[in-house]
Amino acid sequence: MADPREQTNRLLEMIDDGQLDPMMAVTMCVKWMSEDDVAEMLDANELSERFDEDDEDYDELEDDGQPTWEQEWADFGEVYDDESTLID
Known part of the structure; x- marks a missing residue:
């Protein structure tokens, strides 16, 4: 059975092996993705604006x-x- 993440794993291995700069990989990915894809990825990783809170408010919550x-x-x-x- 083929690895469903074969290309993803290949890209990550290239980064780990030093063949590809991590910043270059991120740049390539976000340029390929739609704006909605990037927004969903940020939200899924709690990096979207809805997770931005004032530090004081965060501490209280x-x-x-x-x-x-x-x-x-x-x-x-x-x-x-x-x-x-x-x-x-």
């Missing part, structure tokens, strides 16, 4: 219940200011 590093060190009696320097 992604609270995993774990203390920040500042809170961890405060438990040991060390206090840091906004510039991450130890305050005596």
Whole structure:
């Protein structure tokens, strides 16, 4: 049975072997793909604009219940200011 990804694997091997520059491979692929294909690929890899969020908003949404590093060190009696320097 033929490998359904034979050409894909060949391209990746050429990159791994140093026969093809990774940037050149990306450029060739995106020039061949339609704009919709590129947009779908970005979205599938969470790189599209809909995944762009303000860092503060992201931090608020992604609270995993774990203390920040500042809170961890405060438990040991060390206090840091906004510039991450130890305050005596």
